[in-house]
Amino acid sequence: MIGDITTVMTKEWREFFSSGGDRRSGLIVLFIIAAILGVYLPFRMGQPWITSPFMVLSYSIYLPLILVINTIADSIAGERERHTLETLLASRLSDRAIILGKLGAVVGYSLAFTIITALIAMIAANLHGDGSFQVYPVGVFGSIVAFALLVSLLLASVGVLVSLRASSVRQAQLAMSAALIVVILLPLLIYSTLSDTARQQFNSWIASANWATVGEIAVVLILIDFIFIAVVILRFQRSRLILS
Amino acid sequence: MTEAAIQTTDLTRDFGRVRAVDHLTLDVPPGIIFGFLGPNGAGKTTTINLLLGLIEPTAGHARILGLDPRTQSEQIRTRSGALLEFSGLYERLTAEDNLDFYGRVWHIPPAERQARIKELLTHLALYDRRRERVSTWSRGMKQKLAIARVLLHRPDLIFLDEPTAGLDPVAAAALRDDLEALVQREGTTVFLNTHNLPEAERLCQQVGVIREGRLSAVGSPDMLRQQTGHPQAEIVGEGFTPEVLSMLQARPDVESATIQNGHLIVNLRDSARVAPIVTALVGAGAQIEEVRRGQASLEDVFMTLMQEGER
Numbered sequence: 001m002i003g004d005i006t007t008v009m010t011k012e013w014r015e016f017f018s019s020g021g022d023r024r025s026g027l028i029v030l031f032i033i034a035a036i037l038g039v040y041l042p043f044r045m046g047q048p049w050i051t052s053p054f055m056v057l058s059y060s061i062y063l064p065l066i067l068v069i070n071t072i073a074d075s076i077a078g079e080r081e082r083h084t085l086e087t088l089l090a091s092r093l094s095d096r097a098i099i100l101g102k103l104g105a106v107v108g109y110s111l112a113f114t115i116i117t118a119l120i121a122m123i124a125a126n127l128h129g130d131g132s133f134q135v136y137p138v139g140v141f142g143s144i145v146a147f148a149l150l151v152s153l154l155l156a157s158v159g160v161l162v163s164l165r166a167s168s169v170r171q172a173q174l175a176m177s178a179a180l181i182v183v184i185l186l187p188l189l190i191y192s193t194l195s196d197t198a199r200q201q202f203n204s205w206i207a208s209a210n211w212a213t214v215g216e217i218a219v220v221l222i223l224i225d226f227i228f229i230a231v232v233i234l235r236f237q238r239s240r241l242i243l244s
Numbered sequence: 245m246t247e248a249a250i251q252t253t254d255l256t257r258d259f260g261r262v263r264a265v266d267h268l269t270l271d272v273p274p275g276i277i278f279g280f281l282g283p284n285g286a287g288k289t290t291t292i293n294l295l296l297g298l299i300e301p302t303a304g305h306a307r308i309l310g311l312d313p314r315t316q317s318e319q320i321r322t323r324s325g326a327l328l329e330f331s332g333l334y335e336r337l338t339a340e341d342n343l344d345f346y347g348r349v350w351h352i353p354p355a356e357r358q359a360r361i362k363e364l365l366t367h368l369a370l371y372d373r374r375r376e377r378v379s380t381w382s383r384g385m386k387q388k389l390a391i392a393r394v395l396l397h398r399p400d401l402i403f404l405d406e407p408t409a410g411l412d413p414v415a416a417a418a419l420r421d422d423l424e425a426l427v428q429r430e431g432t433t434v435f436l437n438t439h440n441l442p443e444a445e446r447l448c449q450q451v452g453v454i455r456e457g458r459l460s461a462v463g464s465p466d467m468l469r470q471q472t473g474h475p476q477a478e479i480v481g482e483g484f485t486p487e488v489l490s491m492l493q494a495r496p497d498v499e500s501a502t503i504q505n506g507h508l509i510v511n512l513r514d515s516a517r518v519a520p521i522v523t524a525l526v527g528a529g530a531q532i533e534e535v536r537r538g539q540a541s542l543e544d545v546f547m548t549l550m551q552e553g554e555r
Contacts, residue, residue: 007348011334014345018336018377087332090296090403091349092322242298243259 004093008101009108016071016109030113033066038117039124046128049121050136053206059118060147062184067110068152069180072159073172075102080241081168089238099236103156103229110152111145118144143214150221157228164235247310249274249401249433250295254304257290257457264290266457267304272450274400277427277434279448281441281546287457288437289329292403295435296326309400322350324401325394331386332393335379339370339389342378343396350397364392368422384415391423395430402427405437416440420447441543451542453549460549468545474499474511476544477518477537483530484508491528492521511544 037058042049049055079085088098118136126133136144159176166172194202250272257265265287272278282288293299295308297317306313308320333342340361347357365371368388378386387407394402407423408416424447427434438444444451445465452462461468484503492501497516502509510521518537525532 003351004349007345010348011337011345014341015334015336018338018341082335083330084332084334086328086330087326089298090321090326090328090332091346092318093349094318239299242293 001097004097005101005104008098009105012102012105034117037063038120042121042125043128047125047134049125050134059114059144061151063114064110064148064152067113068106068155069176072106072156073163073169073176075160076163077166077169077172089241095236095238096233099232106156107152111149114148146218150225153225154228157232160232248272250308252306255294255301255306256303257294258302263457268459270452274433275431276449277436277447279444279451280437281444281451282454283439286454289405292405296321323399325399326403327390327394327407328405331390333378333386333390338375338377340374343393346393346396352397360396368392384411387419388422395426401433403435408440408443441546445542455550465542477510479508480534481530481532488528488530
């Protein structure tokens with residue numbers, strides 16, 4: 001099973017990195033974002049970047065969000081559109097190996113890209129420093145990695161569900177982009193509608209957030225991830241896909 | 245006794261009110277190329293999906309390589325290969341990467357995988373182009389590569405769904421040659437879905453004809469010709485006017501008379517003789533240059549079975 005999942009993951013990565021056309025333009029967008037979050041902003045802010053809340057938010061939520069949405073739409077809808085899904089389903093691979101391989105490929109890619117960007121950012125931030133070389137506190141960096149993983153897993157699962165229903169990659173991408181806009185704008189919108197008191201309470205809650213709070217959020221995310229992965233496994237069925 | 249590669253009993257599949265496969269009972273012995281003939285929408289692809297365990301039957305049962313598709317579909321897919329409606333190749337990848345991926349899927353050890361890829365691609369004259377992206381290849385080359393993918397893990401049984409559809413005649417003939425040679429060499433059983441009758445006539449030791457989900461006939465092409473096809477006379481000459489054709493069709497010893505490529509094709513009833521027909525033609529003013537007597541082609545058999553089904 002693990003070997004089969006790895007085989008699917010390797011194939012997905014090979015396909016992703018040997019693609020041209022539309023995918024290449026997608027990669028350019030990703031590199032621009034990585035250049036902003038990995039070089040420009042850290043270089044401008046200097047060493048304070050290493051401990052800024054914006055840095056944590058960028059690497060644990062926004063970067064995985066962009067990375068996953070850019071790739072997951074292709075996972076099922078793309079195979080269906082290019083008429084390769086039927087052949088894959090007619091192979092000896094189990095349903096679980098196929099879908100977990102696809103999820104693993106996207107999550108692995110997102111996580112690797114996020115970690116590399118964060119490490120480059122650390123170097124860039126130190127270029128504008130006091131001469132000493134500051135590194136991310138271990139707990140902060142661990143949280144970034146853990147949250148990037150959990151958020152990527154959640155988004156990839158949602159993406160697979162969207163991709164399973166979409167008739168084309170374009171449709172899946174549109175649905176995922178709409179979701180992206182909602183995810184980015186909704187918190188800001190809610191925040192802007194809060195009363196001054198509520199806003200102050202929220203800010204102080206953020207400021208007083210300790211490791212226990214971070215842990216609680218992580219546990220909630222893990223539970224949500226498990227639920228979504230279970231739904232994905234239940235929905236990804238050979239017979240259903242062949243008939244669709 | 246050798247176990248059948250494919251054995252179905254009353255296999256049935258409904259999609260809502262539509263019965264796609266209707267009480268299909270079939271025995272395909274191992275080591276042969278079995279042609280499954282039928283027009284579009286006859287139930288050929290649904291049958292392959294049922295045999296591979298990709299969909300469940302509504303009724304009936306099947307044994308594929310001695311395994312039950314309802315409960316042992318993974319084992320069936322492990323021991324078989326399938327080239328479905330589309331080649332299923334990853335066009336962004338190279339030919340070698342495509343085969344390497346499926347070699348890993350079938351757990352072929354690395355050294356053996358590389359050797360097998362080389363062997364198959366060399367046989368298909370594609371080895372020198374193995375590092376090219378498949379997207380740059382012609383449809384004929386892609387189909388050849390798809391055949392290589394299907395045979396990669398030395399399956400006991402392969403399913404081919406219209407493998408030469410959409411190919412030009414030269415590419416189709418080349419693919420047929422390659423397929424025939426590879427299958428003979430590997431001793432694989434082939435279940436070939438096709439509506440290309442000359443292809444079936446050339447490749448298949450046995451054929452089954454399906455129409456609206458029902459099996460109309462099954463047997464060797466020769467047997468079907470004898471059972472279903474009429475003896476035939478092909479007459480080369482001039483003066484085959486509509487009146488002459490009407491005169492022939494009115495005769496009790498003639499089943500039908502048609503003009504094909506300028507030749508008069510007369511389907512004879514049972515053991516009718518050709519000489520009286522030639523005499524009648526000459527009497528009606530036709531000029532005869534050559535007369536050939538023969539059996540109906542598989543295409544004639546197929547058309548007869550389709551017409552019988554419509555009645």
